[in-house]
Amino acid sequence: MAILYALVSRGSVVLAEFSATSTNASTISRQILEKIPGNSDTHVSYSQDRYIFHVKRTDGLTVLCMADETAARRIPFAFLEDIHQRFVRTYGRAVHSAQAYGMNDEFSRVLSQQMEYYSNDPNADRINRLKGEMSQVRNVMIENIDKVLERGDRLELLVDKTANMQGNTFRFRKQARRFRSTVWWRNVKLTVAYVRLECQFNYVFKPQFVHVMLLEC
Numbered sequence: 001m002a003i004l005y006a007l008v009s010r011g012s013v014v015l016a017e018f019s020a021t022s023t024n025a026s027t028i029s030r031q032i033l034e035k036i037p038g039n040s041d042t043h044v045s046y047s048q049d050r051y052i053f054h055v056k057r058t059d060g061l062t063v064l065c066m067a068d069e070t071a072a073r074r075i076p077f078a079f080l081e082d083i084h085q086r087f088v089r090t091y092g093r094a095v096h097s098a099q100a101y102g103m104n105d106e107f108s109r110v111l112s113q114q115m116e117y118y119s120n121d122p123n124a125d126r127i128n129r130l131k132g133e134m135s136q137v138r139n140v141m142i143e144n145i146d147k148v149l150e151r152g153d154r155l156e157l158l159v160d161k162t163a164n165m166q167g168n169t170f171r172f173r174k175q176a177r178r179f180r181s182t183v184w185w186r187n188v189k190l191t192v193a194y195v196r197l198e199c200q201f202n203y204v205f206k207p208q209f210v211h212v213m214l215l216e217c
Contacts, residue, residue, distance in 0.1 A: 002071035002119040003079055004051070006111045008087050008103070009033060009062045010095060016087075016104045018111035025066045028053065033062065045073060056080040061088065061095055065115075079118040086110060 005025035007017035012033045019025060032046055032053055039060055046053040047069075054076040055064045063080045087095065090110075091103060 002075060003065050003067045003115045005029070005066040006079070006083065006115055007064050008083065008107065008111075009064070010060060010098070011039075011062070013098075013100050015095065015098055015100070015102055016107035016111060017101075018108040018115065020112070020115060023051075023066070025051075025053075029064055029066070032064065036062070043077065052076070054080060056084060058084055063087070071119075075118055079114060082114055082118075083111065086114075 004021050005017075005019045005023065007026075007029055008015050012030070014030075014033075017026065017029075028048055032055060036042065036044070036055065036057060040057075041059070042055065042057045044055050046055070048066075050069050051066050052069050052071070052073075053064060053066050054073065055062060056077065057063075061084060063084045065076055065079055065083075067076045087103075087107065090107070091098070095103075
């Protein structure tokens with residue numbers, strides 16, 4: 001477990017604390033609270049054996065935790081920021097007048113829960129979480145691009161098919177017009193041939209009407 005101990009104080013007055021293991025962290029924390037200079041905001045870390053005490057003081061409210069040295073600084077200070085926001089949001093202006101351990105019964109459970117979260121949940125590391133979210137966004141974008149490209153290929157194929165259909169339709173119409181023209185000329189030729197044949201027939205078998213038929217033809 002990366003974070004083993006935490007407290008919230010107003011100056012040297014401890015308002016809530018929780019320890020996940022039996023150590024002298026509480027005693028060392030009091031010494032650190034006495035050493036923090038002035039009332040100005042600060043972010044500091046103190047080394048003690050194989051543990052690191054991280055301190056965040058903002059607007060007179062101090063949040064402190066003890067963590068393994070392997071936890072570095074990013075996760076512990078993310079924990080301290082989270083605890084500070086939760087404490088102020090829960091108790092507001094009451095933190096300026098509360099007695100020692102005045103919020104311990106309720107808020108020690110919050111300290112325990114958040115210590116567990118920041119120690120064991122990989123999502124607690126905001127940097128890694130952001131990297132994971134960016135990776136997910138990138139994967140989604142790549143997937144969407146692939147889908148767009150795929151739809152583009154299908155659209156291009158559809159356009160090609162539509163163009164082919166339009167081309168076939170144009171050729172069909174052209175062939176139909178050509179066919180109608182051919183049939184029309186064939187009918188004209190057949191009509192002329194029929195008229196000529198009838199004229200010849202009348203000339204051979206009805207000589208008395210030759211002059212009239214020739215005029216008609």
